[in-house]
Amino acid sequence: MDDFQSAYQEEKQRLDDMLQMVDSQLTRLKSIPVYTGQDFTEQMLEAHREESRQQLARSVREPYFGRLDFAEAGKNKSELYIGKQGVYDPESSKPVVIDWRAPVASLFYSFTGGDDASYEAPEGVIEGLVYLKRNLVIRQGILERVADTYNRESEGPAVSDEFLVYRLGENKDNRLRDIVSTIQAEQDLIIRAAKNTALIIQGVAGSGKTTVALHRLAFLLYQYKEQIKAERMVIFAPNHMFIDYISEVLPELGVGDIQQSTFADWAARLLDLENAPQDDANELTRWFDSLDHRQSVTHSGKENLEYPGRFKGSMAFKSILDGYLDRLEPTCVPEQDFEPWDGAKLPFSVIADWFNGEYRHYPIARRKERVLARIHRWIEMELKKSPSAAALKERKKKAQQREKSYAKKWPELDSLAIYKRLMQDKPDGIPSSILKETRSYLKEGQVKEEDLAALLYIFSRTQEIEGEMTFDHVVIDEAQDFSPFQVAVLDRFVKGHSFTILGDLSQAIHYYKGIQSWEEMQTLFQPEDTAYYALTRSYRSTMEIIDFANGILERGVGTDLLAVPVFRSGEPVNLLKITERDREKGIAETLTKVLGGSHRTVALLTRTMEEARELHETLAAKSFDIHLIGGEQRQYTGGISVLPAYLSKGLEFDAVILTDVDTAHYGVHDARLLYVGCTRALHELWLLHGRELPQYVHSAAE
Numbered sequence: 186m187d188d189f190q191s192a193y194q195e196e197k198q199r200l201d202d203m204l205q206m207v208d209s210q211l212t213r214l215k216s217i218p219v220y221t222g223q224d225f226t227e228q229m230l231e232a233h234r235e236e237s238r239q240q241l242a243r244s245v246r247e248p249y250f251g252r253l254d255f256a257e258a259g260k261n262k263s264e265l266y267i268g269k270q271g272v273y274d275p276e277s278s279k280p281v282v283i284d285w286r287a288p289v290a291s292l293f294y295s296f297t298g299g300d301d302a303s304y305e306a307p308e309g310v311i312e313g314l315v316y317l318k319r320n321l322v323i324r325q326g327i328l329e330r331v332a333d334t335y336n337r338e339s340e341g342p343a344v345s346d347e348f349l350v351y352r353l354g355e356n357k358d359n360r361l362r363d364i365v366s367t368i369q370a371e372q373d374l375i376i377r378a379a380k381n382t383a384l385i386i387q388g389v390a391g392s393g394k395t396t397v398a399l400h401r402l403a404f405l406l407y408q409y410k411e412q413i414k415a416e417r418m419v420i421f422a423p424n425h426m427f428i429d430y431i432s433e434v435l436p437e438l439g440v441g442d443i444q445q446s447t448f449a450d451w452a453a454r455l456l457d458l459e460n461a462p463q464d465d466a467n468e469l470t471r472w473f474d475s476l477d478h479r480q481s482v483t484h485s486g487k488e489n490l491e492y493p494g495r496f497k498g499s500m501a502f503k504s505i506l507d508g509y510l511d512r513l514e515p516t517c518v519p520e521q522d523f524e525p526w527d528g529a530k531l532p533f534s535v536i537a538d539w540f541n542g543e544y545r546h547y548p549i550a551r552r553k554e555r556v557l558a559r560i561h562r563w564i565e566m567e568l569k570k571s572p573s574a575a576a577l578k579e580r581k582k583k584a585q586q587r588e589k590s591y592a593k594k595w596p597e598l599d600s601l602a603i604y605k606r607l608m609q610d611k612p613d614g615i616p617s618s619i620l621k622e623t624r625s626y627l628k629e630g631q632v633k634e635e636d637l638a639a640l641l642y643i644f645s646r647t648q649e650i651e652g653e654m655t656f657d658h659v660v661i662d663e664a665q666d667f668s669p670f671q672v673a674v675l676d677r678f679v680k681g682h683s684f685t686i687l688g689d690l691s692q693a694i695h696y697y698k699g700i701q702s703w704e705e706m707q708t709l710f711q712p713e714d715t716a717y718y719a720l721t722r723s724y725r726s727t728m729e730i731i732d733f734a735n736g737i738l739e740r741g742v743g744t745d746l747l748a749v750p751v752f753r754s755g756e757p758v759n760l761l762k763i764t765e766r767d768r769e770k771g772i773a774e775t776l777t778k779v780l781g782g783s784h785r786t787v788a789l790l791t792r793t794m795e796e797a798r799e800l801h802e803t804l805a806a807k808s809f810d811i812h813l814i815g816g817e818q819r820q821y822t823g824g825i826s827v828l829p830a831y832l833s834k835g836l837e838f839d840a841v842i843l844t845d846v847d848t849a850h851y852g853v854h855d856a857r858l859l860y861v862g863c864t865r866a867l868h869e870l871w872l873l874h875g876r877e878l879p880q881y882v883h884s885a886a887e
C-alpha cells in the first residue's frame with residue numbers, strides 16, 4: 186500500500202468512527218421529546234438541545250475538513266481535526282473536532298512550512314512544531330479526497346496551492362460558498378482581527394472580500410459571544426440580488442440571524458420614510474443606459490463635489506448640517522409665554538429653562554417631546570385648581586385649543602422636515618444647482634438615495650438612538666461606492682467603531698458617488714481605531730483572465746493595484762470580431778460553443794439595460810433557456826443570464842461573454858466597467874466586437 190492509500194484508509198477509519206459517535210449523539214437528542222411547555226428553564230434547555238441537533242446534523246454530513254498534527258513545545262503531538270463547528274466526546278467532554286475559529290485552528294491557515302509554528306491563544310503565544318497539515322474533502326459523510334498540504338516527514342515542500350487550485354477549478358452554482366477549508370493566511374489575518382477596529386480592506390476583484398467579510402462575522406460571533414449578538418450585526422450590500430447571492434454562506438457556517446440589508450432599506454426603515462428610494466436601480470439606469478448622456482457628463486469636467494451624490498456624501502456637507510443644527514437648537518422654544526386660558530401663565534423663561542437646562546442631555550426632538558408632555562401635565566395640575574365644574578369645562582376646552590396651537594409654533598423636528606427647511610433656508614456652501622434640484626423633488630414628496638446620509642445624520646443628532654437601533658458590528662461590502670458621510674453616520678450607530686469596510690477602487694464605476702481614495706474613509710477614525718489591509722491575490726479567475734484584466738487596469742484605469750493570480754491555468758481570453766450584420770448570429774454561436782463545456786453558470790454582459798433586454802428577447806426566441814437580470818431583481822438563479830455589466834458587480838460566472846466591446850460602448854471612462862465585467866469570469870472569457878476594440882483592450886491582449 187503506498188503512502189496515499191494508507192493515509193486514505195486511516196482517514197476513512199477515523200471518519201467512520203467519528204460519524205458513529207456523532208450519529209449516536211444525534212439519535213439520543215432526537216429521542217428526547219421536544220419541550221413545548223411554559224417553564225422558562227426548560228425552554229432554554231430545549232433551545233440548547235435544538236441548536237445541538239442542528240449542529241450535529243451538519244456534522245453528520247461533513248464533520249471536519251482538515252487535520253493538523255501539532256506538538257506544543259514540551260508536550261506530545263496531538264492530531265487535531267478541524268471542522269465548521271466543534272464536536273465533543275459525550276463521555277470525556279473533550280473536543281474531538283475543533284471549531285475552525287478556535288485559536289489553535291488558526292495554525293491550519295497561517296502555517297506554510299518550517300520549524301517555527303505559533304499561534305495566539307488567550308493565555309499568550311503558543312509555540313511548537315507542525316507535523317502534518319491535511320485537507321479532507323467529505324461530502325454527505327463520504328470521504329472523497331485526502332490531500333496533504335504539508336508533511337514534516339516527506340522531502341518535498343509544502344504544496345498548499347495544489348488543493349486550493351483543485352477547489353478553485355470547480356464550477357460554481359448560483360450561490361457564494363464558504364471557504365473554511367482553504368482560507369489563505371492573508372485572509373485569515375482579516376477574519377481574526379480584533380473587534381473594535383474599523384478595518385479598511387482594499388482587495389482586487391476576486392480576492393475574496395465578500396467571502397472574508399462573511400467568515401469574519403462568524404469569527405466575531407464565536408470569539409466575542411458574550412459581547413455581541415448576531416441580530417445586532419449587519420452586512421450592507423449593494424442590492425437585493427447580491428444579498429440573495431451571499432445568503433447561504435452564513436447558514437453554512439452555522440450562523441443565523443445576521444441582518445443583511447441595503448443602506449437604503451435600513452435608512453428607510455429607521456427614518457420611517459413613506460417614499461423610500463428603491464436602492465439605486467433608477468439612478469443606475471440613468472447613469473449607465475444612455476451612452477451619450479454619460480459621455481457628456483464625464484467629459485464636462487464636472488468632478489467631485491459638483492455631482493449631487495458626491496457633494497451630499499462629503500464631510501463638507503456634514504459640516505454644513507452641523508452648523509445648521511447648532512443654529513436650530515437655540516431657536517426651538519417659541520419666544521412667548523404659554524397661557525392655556527386667560528389668567529394662567531407658564532412663562533417663556535421657565536419653558537426655555539426646561540428645554541435648555543433640565544432636559545439638555547436629550548437630543549432636541551426628544552427634548553421637545555418632554556417639554557410638551559410636561560406642559561400638558563402642568564395644565565392638568567392647573568385645571569385641578571378650577572373654582573367650579575363649569576369653569577373647569579370652559580378652561581379645559583380653551584386649554585386644548587391653545588395647547589395645540591402652541592405646539593404648532595415649535596419647529597417640526599423630524600429629519601425630513603428639518604432637511605426640507607435647510608434646503609429652503611439655503612445655508613452657505615451648498616451649490617445652488619443642488620439646492621434647487623433637491624427642493625424640487627422634496628416638494629414632490631420624493632427622497633433620493635443621496636439624501637439618506639444627511640437624513641440619518643439629522644436623525645442621529647435630533648432623536649435618541651435607542652439600543653435596538655445600534656449595531657455590534659457593521660460590514661460594508663462594495664464600500665468604494667459608499668461615501669465618507671455614510672460611514673460617518675453609521676459610526677454613530679455602531680459600538681466601538683467595529684467595522685469591516687471592503688471594496689476595490691478599480692471597481693468604482695459610479696462616478697457620481699463613492700470615494701476616490703481609502704484615505705477619505707481612514708481619516709474618519711482616530712489612527713488607533715483603524716487598520717488598513719490590501720488583498721492582492723485573486724482566487725476567482727484563471728491566470729489568463731487575470732493577466733488580461735490586469736492589462737485593462739494598467740492601460741485603461743491607470744492604476745498599479747494589479748491582481749496576482751493563483752497558479753491556475755485555463756483557456757486564453759477570446760477576442761472575437763463579428764460583423765454588425767452577423768452580431769446576433771455570432772453571439773448565439775458563441776453561447777452555443779460555451780454551453781458545450783461543463784459550465785453551470787454563464788453570463789452575457791451588455792453595456793446597457795436596453796441592450797440586455799433586446800438580447801434576451803433574441804436569444805429566448807432562439808430557444809435558449811436564458812434569464813434577464815434587471816436592476817430590481819431580487820434573486821439570482823444561475824444558469825444562463827443576460828444583464829448589463831454594471832449589474833454584474835459582486836457576482837461570478839463560470840463563463841462570461843461580453844458583447845459590443847468597442848470604443849462606442851466602452852470609451853476611456855468605461856475601463857473600470859469593462860474590468861468589472863471581465864473579472865466576473867472564473868474559467869472562460871469572451872469579448873465580442875463589431876467595431877474597433879478600445880485601445881486599452883487592444884494593448885491588454887498583446
Ligand SMILES: Nc1ncnc2c1ncn2[C@@H]1O[C@H](COP(=O)(O)OP(=O)(O)OP(=O)(O)O)[C@@H](O)[C@H]1O
Nearest residue numbers: 364367368369390391392393394395396724725835
Ligand atoms: N481562500 C479561498 N479559497 C477558495 N476559494 C476562494 C478563496 N478566497 C476566495 N475564493 C473564491 O474566490 C471567488 C471570489 O470571492 P469573492 O466574491 O468573495 O471576492 P471579492 O473580492 O468580493 O470579489 P469582487 O470584488 O470581484 O466582487 C469566490 O468564488 C470565492 O469562493
